[in-house]
Each structure stands twice: as structure tokens, then as C-alpha cells.
Amino acid sequence: MTNPDLNGHWGAFGGRFVPEALIAALEELETVHNKAMEDPEFQAEFAKLSSEYGNLPSPLYKAERLSEEAGVEIWLKREDLNHTGAHKIRNVLGQALLTKRMGKTRVIAETGAGQHGVAAATAAAYFGFECTVFMGEEDTRRQSLNVARMRLLGAEVVPVTTGSRTLKDAMNEALRDWVATVDDTHYLIGSVGGPHPFPKVVRDLCRGIGDEARAQILDRVGRLPDLVAACVGGGSNAMGTFTAFLDDDVKLYGFEAGGDGADTDRTAAAINSGGLGVLHGARTYVLQDEDGQTKESHSISAGLDYPAVGPEHAHLHATGRVTYEAVTDAEAMDALAQLARTEGIICAIESAHAVAGALRAAKDLAPGSLVLINLSGRGDKDMGTVVDYFDFTKKPSDKGTE
Amino acid sequence: MTNPDLNGHWGAFGGRFVPEALIAALEELETVHNKAMEDPEFQAEFAKLSSEYGNLPSPLYKAERLSEEAGVEIWLKREDLNHTGAHKIRNVLGQALLTKRMGKTRVIAETGAGQHGVAAATAAAYFGFECTVFMGEEDTRRQSLNVARMRLLGAEVVPVTTGSRTLKDAMNEALRDWVATVDDTHYLIGSVGGPHPFPKVVRDLCRGIGDEARAQILDRVGRLPDLVAACVGGGSNAMGTFTAFLDDDVKLYGFEAGGDGADTDRTAAAINSGGLGVLHGARTYVLQDEDGQTKESHSISAGLDYPAVGPEHAHLHATGRVTYEAVTDAEAMDALAQLARTEGIICAIESAHAVAGALRAAKDLAPGSLVLINLSGRGDKDMGTVVDYFDFTKKPSDKGTE
Amino acid sequence: MKSADAFAKTKAEGRAALVGYLPAGFPTLADSIKAIDILIDHGADLIEVGMPYSDPVMDGPAIQRAADRALAAGFRTRQVFEVVEAVAGRVPILSMTYWNLVEHYGVDAFARDFAAAGGAGLITPDLIPEEAVDWIAASDAHDLDRVFLVAPSSTEERIAATVAACRGFVYAQSVMGVTGARAATSAAAPKLVERARAHTGLPIGVGLGVRDGDQAAEVAAYGDAVIVGSAIVNCYLETDDVPAGHRRLAELTTDLAEGVAR
């Protein structure tokens, strides 16, 4: 495990690039979080909630038929089976507990496609918090079902009409709200990005993924995997997966969304297609133009469609501990179909990036190598995209006889 | 537990009203199933598969905030957290194992909204079976996402263009296919209906719901619930829930889909609105006209929108052991919203019938009574209906200041 | 007139019987009566009047559509008695019916009214003898033929028990599949007929798939009756011109009758 310095830096990355007005709240969060992490009572409460409500730990699953096709032994960490359908429940339940500890009664969140917004609204409903979710106006239209979900859960959804009207602008708007409401409001951020201590907080809350998987594979196979893979949007599921293995002799792979290709303009691969910059409170890799204006990202996967990446990932890339590669839309969709066909599992398009990347990386492994893939979420939310992408209009065979 | 007589009758209900051509296959299934049920090896294989792939046993969850509003202590059996999002995975995995034991390599299934079709296609993908799903043409249009899911899972989806082009016609078509393909094909039926031994087979495969819940509540609370509730479409989740409690001093409630009201023409409540009849191979309660022609059912819940009910339910109704009541569309949708708001759980509309009914029945219980509700599935599939039903167009408050 | 009367006649003539099927109420109630008359006029030895039903699991697309049309036009169970009454007398008239319609009318009442109309008995495609206690009693009480089905998949024991429960004749489902005219007749059929004969002296009718005189002749070589349904229905399904359908039916029946007599 790596931890940031006192000001929240991992090497050249991270930090706090936010208005002074927010620093007090960040420091409060840091204090409460650090205390909670060492408090057995918090840990017990978090574990109980995660298990009884979140359905954790998620199972580790040996994908026999996919393994056959890949020539390596593939194990899937089934985060798709968690309550609300992704690893995100870990983060929101943890932050909700921290919110309670800070005595706050309202949470705000940014959301792109709506997945984090739904998760945040879920946790807020569970804890009886007021909840406001900021979502680009463009996204509220494209993802109206998730808007409905959030409202059903009692959250207020605020369409954001500034900038490009997408996730990054929703995040700006959340930060703006927070400056004005910080007394009673916690900003329940959705990934390992943002100003210190958020990247560490979210990492610590999600690290159960890797901790569980490491113990599960040792228990089931008796040894550590040769390669561990996860997709990287902001990077919470990947950090949650990698953290347990950082000190092990295990290859770690993060797969970014390459859109049409990491070398094209339609990409969301901050590390592979972007450069060093500051966005949303942290120094990290950012998709930006020659002046440092943020560029719009593009990915078929709404959850990976974000122009930056958490600073700890930037650091793990810079140090070479983790290999970050881009996976294109087409590669991801093929992997999604392959997993469905071989295993009866329809995963999130985000997670399909991890599957695609792992299958590619596995080609360089010895046959029979152990590969662990974090399946970060289920694909229910993505079926509209899947239908548009694949041609499901082919006529079924005519069964009738006359 | 109640078991049918040798010809598959529970009292006046059940039996085998099918073409003679199918009897041999039914007898084979009966033999293989009975043997499997007594075979520790089968049970171990089923348990392993259910746990590692299906994510079973599902947790039992105390719904604190809902309990507060209801005045009784409500526990939810969280079948919504199973792989593919409902209790249905139990049935399909079990029948897929039986299919393997019979040496068959193809499964067929009927589906209404597509839930059972997706589950069947999932099991078929997992086992490498060929899979054909029959689905009313009307339904393939309304539920195109589930059609895509099935195709993604490698199944062939055959739109059924006869009769009312809905679930009952899909079931007719599946039976027709089966007559012609019975040598290598298993009819993987979706609920506790159909000719003997299907109602018993599916019941036996789903009874884990109640067996688990009974052990879980004894473990967590130390006593049996006062009331157990489940929704009833065909009745698989309800039989799966009730079976463990039949010999206990526990009130059992099955909630049928009352549509606009059980006394209206727009209802799917076979017991409350129908009469004695024969449909799809069994004698049971059926929605039918003065001549015994099957009537179309109506429910906001696609999974309960079927004009008959499994014969064991008919028997449990006739003997009075279980109370069957109808829940209207409106009651169910209110309960769905209430559960979302209080617990952060968006359940299937089917399951919302059980919640609504249980909340109504709880009014007659002493305060603090223990109520167990089977939450048969998650609501992801229903968000389109939810959006149409509720008015989510209300403007969020304007946050901007100028 | 009972089935036995027809079979006595065809046996005497040294040929198989031709059984024609048509749903009551199709293409209209009046025209179904007219069509049955045409069948009889052109050589059908027995008639099966189908009961249109909402969920005909044994039937293929042709008969399904015919039944749908009859139901959409308002067909009621009791109208089958009108049809039977109108056509009875010249050959035995049976009804082929899914069970729920009979059960819903009342088994004994149905048997009584059917017999009163001059009907010969029932063919019950989704009723096996184990479920037929009431029907066996009613058919005995009202002296009706009772035709159950045997299939290629039936075990020896089931064939024995089923034919034992039959009266009039036995219905051999020649293919594993639903009704519908087929390009080739079934290879399984002769075998099935042979197996059934080992257990009964009743005539054995062979159904499912026959569409012309040549096929009828093939089946007549081993069966006591050739049952034709979908091919008959098709005469009316493919046209809105009912008189043209009647003409086509006359031709088809002539061809079939010639086939069973070859």
C-alpha cells in the first residue's frame, strides 16, 4: 500500500487544488476518516452494513469456459452481485458512515451516467440523509432511468447546464454547492479523485475488493494470481483491487477507456492520451488542450467517460508499479459478448474493459497462469447501449410448419 | 411440506393435461428429479453452483426504517441480490443440472417479460446448452432489452405470433416445440405450473428461499416469523418461500396481482378473480370466460401477468393453509416507492406486491410482530414502467444565484 | 351412429377410413356445416369437429389460426351441438376438444348434450386416461366413443392402458410434433400402429401431417383410418373466397378418398 504525504501528495500527484473555503471541511474529513480507519467499532459497523445490506464480500468465481478460450485460468471478483450492482456501494456506505460521524445530515454527489448518483441516493435513503445529485443536463436526458431511480430513492437531481453539461461540469457544480453548504453537507465523491483526502478515503473504503479477493484466491487456489486487472475511470474499483497486491509479486494492469483509440480525439484514457495537469482539486493526468483547458472525453462506457484519473493511479503509473493500457470501445464490447456467451454473465461495459484488457495481456502469460479480473459491475444499466451497438435485428429462424 | 399423489395431484389440483406424446418425458423428468433430490452428490453440486455462481444464500435483511413506518419488525429475504436479479436463478440452475443428468443438450423456455428467458439463457450459457426461448411477439417489442440480453447470452428468441401473442401463447409454443424435440430437449419451465412433475420440481428447486430464511431468522431473532409473505405469479418464489413454513404455526400470505382490482376485468389474480380450470397441463385456478376460454390477464407487473397459478397454491388456498389476496397496481407501486425511500432498495414490481400486501396484513398484527417478506427480485428491469407510472417531470429547485 | 359403424363399412370395403377434421365455426358457423357436408359428400367416413380453444397446444399454425378466427367471430361451446346436429346421420361425428372446455361446461352435461345432438364421441388430445375418470363415467353413461391418443414416445405399458380406455378407435399420433400438413409422412407411424395393435382389436387412426391422396394411400397401408386436419383447414385459410374454399375442399377430399381406397 502507498500512502500520500501530509498534504496529500503521491509523488508529484494529488494535493488540494481547491478554494480555501473547502480546506476546513477536507481537514475535518481527513481527521474523521483517519480515526475511523483505526477504530475497530467503525470497522465492525462498516463490515456489518456491507455484509447485511451491501451483500459483501462478493464471491470470487472461476470462469471455466472463458478460461478455456483464453488459455489461462481466469477468476472473476463478482462486484456485479453487490447491492445496486457495482463496487460503488462500498464507497457510498463508507462515506455515509463518515457523514454520520461528522454529524452532517445532507450529502451531495456528482454523477455522469447516474451510477454513482444512484449509489449515493441509496446510501442517503438508508441513512435518512437529504441528498442532492448533480448531473449534466445532457446526461439527465440520456440516462433518464437513473434520474428516475434517484428520485424514487428520495434524492433531488439537479441538471447542470454549464460547460459541456456532462460529468466534469456536474463535479464543478457539486464543489460549488459544497462551498456554500459545507457546514451540514458532505460531498460524497464518486471515485478516487478530487482533493486530498478524497482519493485516500475512497481507496480505503474500496480496498475490500482486493483484500477479499486476495484471501479468496489464496483459499481457493493456494497461491497469488499472476496478473490482476481492473478498469480505470476515476479509478476507485482499480485502486480498491490493486491496493492489496501492491507489495506482492503480481502484475497489475489498469485498463482505461480508449474510445475509438488512445491516439484519436475520441478517447477517455487520461494516462494514455492525456498529460499532467490539475483538475477537480488534484494534480494528475488530464485530457486537455494546448492551454490546459479540459477536453471532453469519449467512451462507450459512461462510467469511464471522465477526462482525468485519480492521483494515486498517476503515481503508480509514474513509478511503473502498475501498467496502464487503453482498451477501445470495440474491444470492450467484444469482451462483453464473449463473457455473456461463455459464462452467462452480462457485465457492465466498464468492467468489460477489464475483461478485454486482461484477455489481451494474458496472451503474454504462460498457459495456465492465474488471472484475477475485477468485474466491477453488472450490465443491466448498459443494455440500451448494447442493443445499439450490436445488431440484434437478425431474424430468428422460422419454426413454423404448415 | 405437501407432496402430490402419484399422478401429480394436490387434492383436486395439478395432474397432467398434456398430449400423450409428452408423458414419457415427464416421467423421465420425474424419475431423474426424484433421484436427484435424494442424491447427496446432486445436492452438493447444486449448492456449490448456487453459491459460487448464483450468489446464494441470499442475505436476510432487517428493514429498520420500513419497520418503523409499519409498526412491525420487517425482514426481507434479499433474492434481488442473486445473479440475474431474482429467485429465478435457483430454478434454472437446478433444472440445468437435471438436464445434464438426463443427457439432454438443449433447453427451451417460455417467457413473458423476459425474466425467465434471461435466466434460462444464463443457465444455458453456463452449461453450454443450446437454448431457444419463446416469447410473445407483443412482448418482444415491449421488452426489447431482455430480447437483447437473451441473444447476447447466445439464446435464440422466437417471437410467438399466435393467440394473444403474450406469455400464455409463448408457453403453448414451448409445449409444441417440446413435443417435437423431446428426445434431446428439456423444457425448462419458469414457474410452479405446468403438468406434473414440473410444479414439484420447481418447488423443490426454489425451496431454498424459505429453508434459508427460516434458518436465518431463527439465527438472527431466535424465533419464527409471525407472518410470511410472497408475491404469486406462477408461484415459484411463493412456493419456494412457503414450503419451509407449512408445518409451522406461521401465517402465510400469497399476494396476487390485482391489476385495477380483483373485481375488475383488468386483473391477473387467478385465485381471487378466476375459477377452476385446466390450463397448460394442470388443473388449477384460471382466468377464463363463461366457456373456459382463457382470458388475458392484466397487471403492471410483467412477471405476475399470467392467467393461472401453480396447482399447489390452488390446493393451499382450498385447504386454507395459505391466505391469497390481491394487491392492485397502485398499491404495489406505492409500496415500491416506500421501500426505495426508506431502505434504498428498488425492488421488482412483482416483489412490491408482496411488500404492499404484507404492509396491509401487518395492520392486523400485534405491534412488534415479526414479518418476513420475500423480495423476489430487483427493479432494474422495471424502471421504464416506474418512470411512466410516477410523475418524475417535476422541476428540481433552481440552485443558481445571479 | 358410432365410429364402429364406419369402420365396419370400410373394413368390409377392404380399405382404410378417411377422417376429416374441421373446427366448428370456421370459416363461419354456417360454412363449417357446409364444409362438413362437402367432406361427407366427397368420401369422408368419419368427421372430427374441432372445438376452437384459446390455448391449443397440440395444434400447429393452420389449425391455430382457424380456431382464432372462430373465436374472434364469437364461437361458443354450445354451438358445437348445433353443428353436430346439422351434420349427424350420414357418418359418425366426433368432436376433438381440449379438455378445459368440456370440464367447464360440465363433463356429464357436455356428454349428454353431445349425445343428444347425435354425436358419436370425443377425441381428447390433452386428456390422458389417468385424468379421465369423470369422462369415462360420462361417456359410458351417454354411450359415447372415447378416443385417446398414443404417441411414438409412449411406453408399452402406457399404450396398453390407453388403448384399453378407448372406445370406437385409437388415435395414433404419427409424429412427435403438432398438427400441420407435412411434406413427408412419418417413419415412426407404422411402428406405432404395430405396437398399438399388439394391445387392441380397435381400429387405429393415424393423424398428423397428411396432405394429399398419395400420402393418404401410404398411411392407409398400415392404418385403419387416415386423419386429415390442417390440409382441410388450409382450403379456407389461404383465401377469403369461401365458395372457392368449398371447391378446393371438394377436390382435396376426392383426392384423399381415392387415396385411402387405393
Added chain:
Amino acid sequence: MKSADAFAKTKAEGRAALVGYLPAGFPTLADSIKAIDILIDHGADLIEVGMPYSDPVMDGPAIQRAADRALAAGFRTRQVFEVVEAVAGRVPILSMTYWNLVEHYGVDAFARDFAAAGGAGLITPDLIPEEAVDWIAASDAHDLDRVFLVAPSSTEERIAATVAACRGFVYAQSVMGVTGARAATSAAAPKLVERARAHTGLPIGVGLGVRDGDQAAEVAAYGDAVIVGSAIVNCYLETDDVPAGHRRLAELTTDLAEGVAR
């Protein structure tokens, strides 16, 4: 010209300074220069030239929209130097900029070019002193003012450390909230200014929310400078008629200047 020069003058005149904010490139590049001239002509003592940025988290809707328009019209970082060069000389010209633009240009290079253009220094709303090592070095090297922000939520220790890192003046964020003209000035502001004064002899500017001369006068009672942004931007946002905007701006500035001198 540095900020200190302006504050020396206003202090001598026994009044607060008026600081006017406008994004470079808004409403157009040329008109932003013209507008700044108007601000100076009508009594602004210091100018903040805003840097349009894609993700302005400290700004409310008015400034966001102004920045969006400048960016959509093709604003480039280097153009800020043109604007500064065009307006420098009469009053100190600072730039208010989100940090990524500076970092991306190169911190030292930006400081060098900004100083060369005649600029006085930078106000950095999303840069706290802990993250400012490079900027502190560059501003020292190029003798630029360095304005960090303090906020009502800042702890005593942070106020002390932040004001110690400032040069020229201190920016007191008067409300917990983003930029935007408000109906009432902040009750928290006087308290914050008082807390900041305990740690520094630097002038303290008060920003966020002032929209007219009356409010400016209120703020001038405890602050050393009254910073006005959204109200200025609004002169141009609500009309397509730029000359009319210029006239409105002249009136507004006159009113504000009268306010700070009351």
C-alpha cells in the same frame, strides 16, 4: 505598478479601493480591453483580469457564462498578456486565474510573460500556499503580487499562514459560496476581515456578491478593497448590444466608486 501603489493612494484618500473583475476575451477580446478602460476611467483602483477556464469551480453562473463565451470564441492563455499590456499603466492589473492554466503554460514562464506585459500579480482561487512552492518562487523571481484567499471557514492557523504567503493584498472570500451578485452582503465578512487583520498589515480586499454602490459602501466600512465581478459581467451578459453594455458598466462603476468613497 503594484497593488501596494493603489492601496497607498486609497489609504491616503481615506477610502477603500474599488477592484473590478472582468474575464479577458469577454464580451470580445477588444471589448474586454475597452471595458477595463471604462472601469479605470470611472474609478476602479485595481483590475482583475479573469482567465476563462473550462472548469471554474469558484464561479457562479454569470462568470461561468462569460468565460464559456470567451472560450467558445477561441480565447487562448497567451492573449491575457495582450489584454494586460493594453490596459496596464494607470492602475495595478492582476489576473485571477485557475491554477491549471498557469501550470500548463509553465509557472515561471507565465510569471515572466505576465510581468513583462506590465501585470502586477495573480489572484489564485484554487491554489493554497501549500501547493504554491513553484508560484512563490516565480512570483519572487519576477516581483509579482501573490494574492491567496481566506474564507470564513479558515482556521486561525490557516489564516495566519495564508496571509503570510500573500503579497500586495489578501482576498477575503466574504461568503461561503461561489461568485455571483447577491441581494445582501455577507454577515460573515466583517468578522473574517477582523480575523485576518490580526495576522497581517496587508490590505484586505473583500469579494463575492457586491452589486451596487450601497453594498460597496457597506463593505468599504470594514474592508480595504471592494471586489466586484459578477455585477460587472452582468452588464454584458444580459444584452447583445456591447455599446449599451459599456454604458451600463460606466454607470455601475461610477455608482460603485461613489460607494467606496462614501
